[in-house]
Amino acid sequence: MLTYTIQRILLAILIVAVAVATMFLMIHAVPGDPANVMLGPRATPEIKAALRARLHLDESMTTQLYYFFSGLAQGDFGFDLRSKRPVLDIVLEQFPHTLILVGSALAVSTIGIPVGCYAAIHRNGVFDRVAGTVSVSIIAMPAIVVGLYLLLFFSVELRLFPVIGAGDSDDWLDYLWHLVLPVITIGIAWIGYISRIVRASMIEVMSQNHVRMARAFGLPESKIISRYALRIAVLPSITMLGVGVAFILSSTVITEIIFSRPGVGRLLYESVLSRNYPLVMGTVIFSTIFIVGGTTIADLINAMLDPRARKDAN
Amino acid sequence: MSALKQKKAEVAGTGSIRAVLSRLSRDPMGLIGLVIVASFVAIALFADVLAPYDPSKIDILIKLQGPSLEHLFGTDQLGRDTLSRLIHGAQIALMVAVVSIGVAVVIGSILGSIAGYGPSWLDFIIMLLFDTIRSFPVIMFALAVVVLFGPSLTTIIAIIIATSFPTYGRLMRTQTQTLRNSEYVLSARALGIPTPVILMRHILPNTIGPILIVASMDVPFVISVEAGLSFLGLGVRPPTPSWGSILNDGYTYIRNSPWILFSAGAPLILVTIGFTFLGEQLRDILDPKLGRNR
Numbered sequence: 001m002l003t004y005t006i007q008r009i010l011l012a013i014l015i016v017a018v019a020v021a022t023m024f025l026m027i028h029a030v031p032g033d034p035a036n037v038m039l040g041p042r043a044t045p046e047i048k049a050a051l052r053a054r055l056h057l058d059e060s061m062t063t064q065l066y067y068f069f070s071g072l073a074q075g076d077f078g079f080d081l082r083s084k085r086p087v088l089d090i091v092l093e094q095f096p097h098t099l100i101l102v103g104s105a106l107a108v109s110t111i112g113i114p115v116g117c118y119a120a121i122h123r124n125g126v127f128d129r130v131a132g133t134v135s136v137s138i139i140a141m142p143a144i145v146v147g148l149y150l151l152l153f154f155s156v157e158l159r160l161f162p163v164i165g166a167g168d169s170d171d172w173l174d175y176l177w178h179l180v181l182p183v184i185t186i187g188i189a190w191i192g193y194i195s196r197i198v199r200a201s202m203i204e205v206m207s208q209n210h211v212r213m214a215r216a217f218g219l220p221e222s223k224i225i226s227r228y229a230l231r232i233a234v235l236p237s238i239t240m241l242g243v244g245v246a247f248i249l250s251s252t253v254i255t256e257i258i259f260s261r262p263g264v265g266r267l268l269y270e271s272v273l274s275r276n277y278p279l280v281m282g283t284v285i286f287s288t289i290f291i292v293g294g295t296t297i298a299d300l301i302n303a304m305l306d307p308r309a310r311k312d313a314n
Numbered sequence: 315m316s317a318l319k320q321k322k323a324e325v326a327g328t329g330s331i332r333a334v335l336s337r338l339s340r341d342p343m344g345l346i347g348l349v350i351v352a353s354f355v356a357i358a359l360f361a362d363v364l365a366p367y368d369p370s371k372i373d374i375l376i377k378l379q380g381p382s383l384e385h386l387f388g389t390d391q392l393g394r395d396t397l398s399r400l401i402h403g404a405q406i407a408l409m410v411a412v413v414s415i416g417v418a419v420v421i422g423s424i425l426g427s428i429a430g431y432g433p434s435w436l437d438f439i440i441m442l443l444f445d446t447i448r449s450f451p452v453i454m455f456a457l458a459v460v461v462l463f464g465p466s467l468t469t470i471i472a473i474i475i476a477t478s479f480p481t482y483g484r485l486m487r488t489q490t491q492t493l494r495n496s497e498y499v500l501s502a503r504a505l506g507i508p509t510p511v512i513l514m515r516h517i518l519p520n521t522i523g524p525i526l527i528v529a530s531m532d533v534p535f536v537i538s539v540e541a542g543l544s545f546l547g548l549g550v551r552p553p554t555p556s557w558g559s560i561l562n563d564g565y566t567y568i569r570n571s572p573w574i575l576f577s578a579g580a581p582l583i584l585v586t587i588g589f590t591f592l593g594e595q596l597r598d599i600l601d602p603k604l605g606r607n608r
Contacts, residue, residue, distance in 0.1 A: 011445075018446045026462060133343065140531070140590040142538030144545055145579040148561060152575050156568050249451040254542050258565070265454075269546065272457045284450075284458045291449045 004303055012296040017069070019288045023281060024068055054079075077282035082274070087282030091264060095286075098263040101255070102248055104183045106241065109190030113237070116198030117230055123203060132199075135192030143251035147185040147258040154181060164260035178261070185255045186248060193244070194237045202233040235306055242298020246291045337599050344595035350588025354581075357401055358408035365398035370553045378571040387577040390563050396577055399555035404581065406556045410467070410540045411533045414474035419529055422479035423521075426486025427513050431494055437487075444480035452477045452539055460548045470549050474536050481532070482525055489521040523600050531593035534586035541582055557582055 035048045035057060043051075052058055056067045071078070077087040112135075119128040155163045167178035205211060206229055214224045253265030260266070264283055271279035338344035357364060367385075372392045379389045387396040429440040456473045463469050493499055494517070502512050537557075543549035544558025545565070552559060557578055564575025 014442065015446050015449055018442065019449060022446070023458065026459070136343075136590055136594055137587050140534045140586045142534070142541065142582055142586060144538060144542050144558075144561065145582045148565060148575055149579055152568060152572055156572065243448070246449055246451045250453040253451070253453045253457070254545075257546065268454055268457055272461050272548070275461060277461060280458050280461055284454050287451055287454055288449055291451060295449065 001303065005300060008296055008299055008303075012292045015292050016289055019292075020069070020072065020285055021065065023284060024065060072285070077285065078278040080279050081276050087279055088286075090279065091267065091283055091286045094262055094264050094267045097261060098252060098256070098265065101179065101182055101186065101261070101263065102252060104179060105187035105190065105248065108183055108187035109194050109241075112191040112194030112196075113198050113230075113234060115191070116195035116200075117202055117225070117233070119195065120199045120202035120206065120233075121225065128199075131195060135195050138192040139189050139196070141189055143185050143189070144254050144258070146188060147182070147255050150181045150185060151258060165262075178259075182255045182259045182261060185258070186251050189251075190241075190244070190248070193240065197237045197240055198230075198233055201236050202229060205229045205233045232306075235302060238298050238305075239302050242295045242302075245294035245298075249287055249291060334596070334599055338592075338595055341595055343591045347588050347591030347593075347595060350584055351592050354404060354585050354588060355408065358404040361401045361405045365395075365401040367395035367398040369394060369398045369402040369555045371395075378567060378574075380571070380573055388571065388573040390560070390571075390574055391567055396560065396574055399560055400557065400578065400581055402555045403557040403560060406467070406550055406554065407537045407540060407585070410471055410474070411536045414471045414478070414536055415529050415532055417471075418475045418479040419482050419525060421475065422482025422484075423486045423518070423525065425479070426483035427490045427517060427521075429483065430487040430490025431509065431513060431517070440483070441487075444483055447477060447480045450477060453542060456539070456543055457546075457548065460543070465543075465548045465551065467550055467554075470540055470543055473543075474539055478532065478536070481528065485525060485528060486521055489524065490517055493517050493520060527593055527597045527600060530589055530596060533589040537585060538582065 035051050036043070056064050059067075075088055077091070079085065080087055080090055083090075115131055115135075119125075119131045122128055151163065155161045161181050162178050165178060167174040167176075211224060211229055214228050215221075249265075252263070253268065255261070256263040256265040257269055264287060268280060268283040268287075271277075271283065335348075338348050372394060373389075374392065376385070376389050378391055379385060381388050385395050385397065387400065390396055390399070425440050425443075429437045452473070455477060456470070459473055460469060490513075499512060499516055502516055540549060540556065541558035541561060544556040545562045547559075547562065549558055550556040560578040561575065561582075564572075564578050568575055
């Protein structure tokens with residue numbers, strides 16, 4: 001397990017490094033002076049010179065990459081072009097809102113576990129068929145349409161939920177109220193996803209020897225399901241969630257913009273509109289670290305619970 | 315002799331396509347999927363004939379109207395007919411989906427078969443590339459790229475290709491790994507047939523089915539990325555109608571005229587359901603095992 005953990009973490013660092021280097025090289029792939037690209041055409045020569053000096057733009061490419069990486073390793077994500085504040089500070093300010101949104105959406109998605117479990121036990125029954133069709137339809141539903149329709153029906157037409165913002169952070173009831181529609185927007189596809197995965201693996205597990213053995217011993221069916229079958233059947237959904245973090249973050253960007261919520265996604269969007277390149281880059285790198293971290297943790301949890309996964313990885 | 319063989323192959327080919335189609339149409343989900351996808355493609359191809367009005371014809375006098383017999387889905391803030399804009403938007407959606415998935419399948423298949431067939435160090439490098447790309451959130455990556463290269467249809471297509479080819483690459487790699495030790499591939503190798511020929515003639519044809527299924531299920535995702543970026547104003551440039559930019563118009567006028575938003579979301583939902591149902595049924599018919607690999 002220790003070897004696997006170290007291997008997995010090293011791989012994660014490697015992936016982040018390659019991703020960051022790609023982002024870095026992309027700026028240089030654009031024809032013209034990177035200082036121009038970052039500052040736009042209206043910048044004065046003095047500002048450009050200052051930026052060139054700070055980002056070591058006159059040195060060779062490898063030196064620049066070295067400075068960039070050593071900065072990152074020390075938590076230096078660069079400086080915001082407008083407010084001159086460190087990018088990391090600004091991102092960390094917005095991050096809790098995004099984390100709460102993603103976390104709540106993940107929590108909501110666990111509704112899929114009992115749905116999938118019940119469907120698997122009563123396979124081909126009415127519930128299974130209905131749940132199957134509904135989950136397949138909602139899995140691929142674009143977050144953008146789900147969010148806009150929820151906003152249209154529940155906030156604008158029925159006036160049941162607030163239209164914009166995240167609410168007052170001190171008043172938790174208000175904050176929660178503002179959270180409902182965005183969480184459904186992101187989570188609904190995952191309810192479907194998880195119910196499908198749990199159903200498939202539950203059907204597989206229920207036909208395995210240890211379950212048959214438990215039946216032969218005359219254990220009550222409810223105990224077999226909760227103690228022996230469901231525990232194993234939930235595992236694949238952990239891996240899926242790990243892989244899905246990138247996808248979830250994509251729908252988070254859209255959701256934060258639709259509902260005008262503060263968060264990393266909207267920060268990114270606003271810095272894109274104002275062409276604040278260091279902020280764009282910092283947000284993307286931060287999110288990449290977050291995603292790779294999520295995938296790695298999911299893999300590690302999986303390996304801890306299921307020794308077979310450790311072997312498969314090698 | 316060879317003419318007979320060809321004839322036989324043709325009969326087998328049409329037979330199997332017909333068999334798949336008849337099995338699809340017997341299942342309600344498959345039938346719904348098939349009908350939606352077929353109508354979507356038809357609408358996109360014949361948009362010029364089907365659209366009742368010119369999608370960019372501005373008439374301020376009839377702006378933000380609700381549904382009527384003249385304008386079934388109403389008009390937008392410039393008095394343009396929403397239905398005509400949606401029909402032409404289908405063209406953009408189909409174009410983006412076909413071009414970007416097509417290129418992604420080709421790139422993914424080539425890299426995936428190299429990873430699956432080639433030496434293990436090459437496999438490691440290619441897999442590292444796949445894993446790295448998988449950890450970029452598409453929309454965020456797209457936003458960063460748009461800052462650099464400016465918004466356009468080409469940028470969108472390039473972004474989708476760059477972020478989606480690893481899916482096909484991974485699939486191709488697994489398939490190639492299973493096939494490389496099969497008897498007919500081993501005997502082809504023993505006969506001294508060069509590797510590229512083995513990959514093209516003997517491995518590729520056997521992997522195309524699963525790839526097509528995944529591609530069909532990828533269409534809604536690609537269309538929603540295009541819609542998402544155009545919604546954010548970073549995709550297709552106005553006045554070209556795209557479902558995303560119509561959604562954005564609807565979002566702006568959500569209070570005055572909810573009809574724009576409502577009717578712009580509907581085709582996205584329908585197309586999503588259509589391709590997903592079709593893909594699911596195709597998978598059940600062609601390759602029951604694939605469901606667990608994805």
